[in-house]
Amino acid sequence: MGLEYAVQFTVTAPRLTRQDAAGVIELAAMADHLGLHSIGTGDTSFRLGEAASRVTLLALGARRAYVGMRPTNPWTRDPQVVAGFLASIDSITGGHAFMEVATGDSAVTSVGRRPASRARLAEFVGCVRDLLAGRVGSYDGRTIRCATEPRPPVRVSVGAEGPLMLHLAGRIGDAVSIGTGLTPEVVADSLERVRQGAREAGRDPEAPEPWFTVRSVLDTDRDRAHRRLRPSLASILHHSMRAGTADRHVPEEHRAALAEFVAGYVLDDHQRAGGRNEELMCRLGLADLAAERWGLAGDAGDWVERLAQLEDAGIRRVWLAARGTVGQLRETVRSFGEDVLPHVR
Numbered sequence: 001m002g003l004e005y006a007v008q009f010t011v012t013a014p015r016l017t018r019q020d021a022a023g024v025i026e027l028a029a030m031a032d033h034l035g036l037h038s039i040g041t042g043d044t045s046f047r048l049g050e051a052a053s054r055v056t057l058l059a060l061g062a063r064r065a066y067v068g069m070r071p072t073n074p075w076t077r078d079p080q081v082v083a084g085f086l087a088s089i090d091s092i093t094g095g096h097a098f099m100e101v102a103t104g105d106s107a108v109t110s111v112g113r114r115p116a117s118r119a120r121l122a123e124f125v126g127c128v129r130d131l132l133a134g135r136v137g138s139y140d141g142r143t144i145r146c147a148t149e150p151r152p153p154v155r156v157s158v159g160a161e162g163p164l165m166l167h168l169a170g171r172i173g174d175a176v177s178i179g180t181g182l183t184p185e186v187v188a189d190s191l192e193r194v195r196q197g198a199r200e201a202g203r204d205p206e207a208p209e210p211w212f213t214v215r216s217v218l219d220t221d222r223d224r225a226h227r228r229l230r231p232s233l234a235s236i237l238h239h240s241m242r243a244g245t246a247d248r249h250v251p252e253e254h255r256a257a258l259a260e261f262v263a264g265y266v267l268d269d270h271q272r273a274g275g276r277n278e279e280l281m282c283r284l285g286l287a288d289l290a291a292e293r294w295g296l297a298g299d300a301g302d303w304v305e306r307l308a309q310l311e312d313a314g315i316r317r318v319w320l321a322a323r324g325t326v327g328q329l330r331e332t333v334r335s336f337g338e339d340v341l342p343h344v345r
Helices: 018-033 051-061 079-092 118-132 163-172 184-200 222-241 252-264 276-283 287-294 300-312 326-344
Strands: 004-011 038-041 066-072 097-101 137-139 142-144 155-160 175-178 209-218 295-298 317-324
Touching (some): 004 051, 004 326, 018 038, 018 051, 018 326, 038 051, 038 097, 051 066, 066 079, 079 097, 079 137, 118 137, 155 163, 209 300, 209 326, 222 252, 222 287, 222 317, 252 276, 276 287, 287 295, 295 300, 300 326, 317 326
Parallel strands (some): 004 038, 004 317, 038 066, 066 097, 209 295
Antiparallel strands (some): 137 142
């Protein structure tokens, strides 16, 4: 098999202890040792505290992997702050910082904002790039300066979960984090939309690297793995379908239920195990749809089988979105390295 792997660590403790912090550094070192391409953590202060400190811990543990936030957004971060932060992480990692940016979900909703427009996101990316290059930036009608030394471009990924965002990612991204799904027809459609965006911008259509988001739990207990994954599936089911189901390859029989799910989603229970969103997803008969479209859950054997399916679907690069305590994440990385990777490389 020829898959490349990256991992997003979501440590569910909102406030890290000193012991947790040491554990996050260890997690990064373990993932780095396995040869993973990138290591990231989400940027939402709504439930998980400040992300910059966690990314710094990841940077201290990594030696070769790219390190960054996955994703940040144009509302809760200012371009100058992001440019300064990326310059710092890039220095710590020896040139292996990355930024992933998307329109925003719980991070922006929880501060009373709507997801950013595509135009705002593109302007945000352009301003950050200008500042890192030592140029004066422009954003939201403001002139922005950042007294950092000019440096080579930092890798920019664009998170995309709909057709228009895929097109934009092809236009401006070094990479695209594709959250539209993992089924063959969705994969083929998503890749073509990214290529089309690149072509229209005069770029090589293969230039933006496509990485597919995989919501994942690795556990020796298969039933427990599927239970642990449900809050994460409810989350991506919501924000990938909040703009509607048009052009998203959704079977007709699920469209009404999806509209009801999006309308009934409760922010306060975002990614909460056993919460109302998980219950609503299951009650509306959407859990299997979400698992097939975005999920990877089970023991090592299940993972090996599923990863082979993803490669057959045309996927070459995957972001494994792992969530849990530091101890659970450590066990996930250990098992992935010992029980899965030897069978898929």
